[in-house]
Amino acid sequence: MRNRIGVAGLSLSAAAFITLIVSEGFSPTATVPVQGDRPTVGFGSTYHPNGNQVKMGETITPIKGLQTAQSHISVDEQRFRNSLTGVELTQGEYDMYIDWVYQYGIGRWMKSPMRTHLNDGEYVQACDALLLPQYRTVAGYDCSTPGNKRCYGVWTRAQDRHKRCIDSQR
Structure with missing residues (x-):
């Protein structure tokens, strides 16, 4: 098992930030990335730094998109750390869970079994x-369905997170 430290002493690594940004991809105009999702702009941002929700048709530059993503992550990181009082994680575990929070939202994290299990x-x-069903479906569609072209990335991202998480236990 790798060395763990208290979550209060961790923050998202630069490598994980880049991986997250690459996973999200860039969209200069707000779109709905997957049927049933909310509008996103830039690098998957659903909210602006001022807290307003992204609306369809809004535009953003790559630089502003990076700034928005960083702002969003900083706010979520604080809430994430506060939700895990006394919990220790490796840097890899921390990065992976913050990536999950960015995709699914801090509200879902607060109610998640991952949080309960870590605590x-x-x-x-x-x-x-x-890998629970609620984290591999979009608008009621199971993204793990073989041959799926609708939201297969949701499932492959979940599998990758699971593998990295399990590897952190060794």
């Missing part, structure tokens, strides 16, 4: 919860 010291169970 209970159940690290492997937290990893396994990343």
